[in-house]
Amino acid sequence: MKKSILSVLLVICAVLLILPAVAFADGETVYARCGDYLDWTIDSFGTLTVSGTGEMYDFLPVEGDRERINTAPWGSIAQYVSRVVVSEGVTTVGRSAFQGFERLESVTIGRDVEVIGASAFEDCVNLSTVQ
Numbered sequence: 001m002k003k004s005i006l007s008v009l010l011v012i013c014a015v016l017l018i019l020p021a022v023a024f025a026d027g028e029t030v031y032a033r034c035g036d037y038l039d040w041t042i043d044s045f046g047t048l049t050v051s052g053t054g055e056m057y058d059f060l061p062v063e064g065d066r067e068r069i070n071t072a073p074w075g076s077i078a079q080y081v082s083r084v085v086v087s088e089g090v091t092t093v094g095r096s097a098f099q100g101f102e103r104l105e106s107v108t109i110g111r112d113v114e115v116i117g118a119s120a121f122e123d124c125v126n127l128s129t130v131q
Contacts, residue, residue: 034073034097038090046082046103048074050090058095058117072097079103086110093120102126 034040038052050056059072070078072094078101086093088110095117098104106129107121121127 034094035090040074042074042077042081046080047085048081048083049085049087051087053089053091055092056086056090056094056097056117059097059099061096061099068100070096070098070100082106084108086113088112091115093117095119096122099123105129107131 034050035052035054035056037054038050038056040048040050042048057072059070059075061068061070063069069075074081078098080103081098081101082103082105084098084101084104084107086107086109089112090110091112092115093109093113096119097117098107099119099122101121101124104121104124104127107127108131109116
């Protein structure tokens, strides 16, 4: 009983973290925090860009009823992301940050990245280009 209540609370927290980043209209950009000094945007072409300085947060997935739920602030819009750009100044890619992004085709990682967390790009089945 306690385990299921905890699971529900974790999912609610994940949803509340994601809500500000869910809606975007054609041509608009979504903006939110993903590290103490990092922000992210997504454009109408499906390019998600992480910029700023320092470390990206880790995003441990939550087990849902039928699948794993990505808890990154961009997790709910995975189906729109075809490209990820991690800009200069970012020093880590967080654990499970883009896990399960099936539409993701290319990733550009800035030269300041020193660590890519476990499972950061796990199950990105269409990822074919990493720079």
